[in-house]
Amino acid sequence: MTSRTRIVISSDHADIELRKTIAAHVADKGYEVEDIGPMTSESTHYPKHGEAAARKVASGEADLGILVCGTGQGIMMAANKVKGIRCGVCSDTFSARMIRQHNDANMLSLGARVIGEGLALDIVDAFLSADFEGGRHGTRVDMIKAIEE
Secondary structure (H helix, E strand, O other): OOOOOOEEEOOOHHHHHHHHHHHHHHHOOEEEEEOOOOOOOOOOOOOHHHHHHHHHHHOOOOOOOEEOOOHHHHHHHHOOOOOOOOEOOOHHHHHHHHHOOOOOOOOEEOOOOOOHHHHHHHHHHHHOOOOOOOOOHOOOOOHHHHHHH
């Protein structure tokens, strides 16, 4: 992806600081960032934030998405309900690279209560720097897409 890649980022109420740190980090790398997460710590529901970001990726308003919640799991599950979304939770850089290279993931989910800030930024960098390899992986991604039909 180029530095003009559009990234949408969201979270639930518990993870605003990590989300803002990631948004600033990604913007500093030259990406266009749209932060659509909540701005206050007032309780909110992660499914609506996962869905909102996923809809922007699915519609083409954003190229990729990054989500944050306590474990990364719930917000990822909501995002994956949107047709065309392939979102994975990652707690390590290898998995973040592989979901892009082998699964053509268009969204990354992180667990703020699972990983620290430094690792989160490394995971984001691994995700954003990887490209889909295609080939036999393309056949498998097509099989995933067919399940949505």
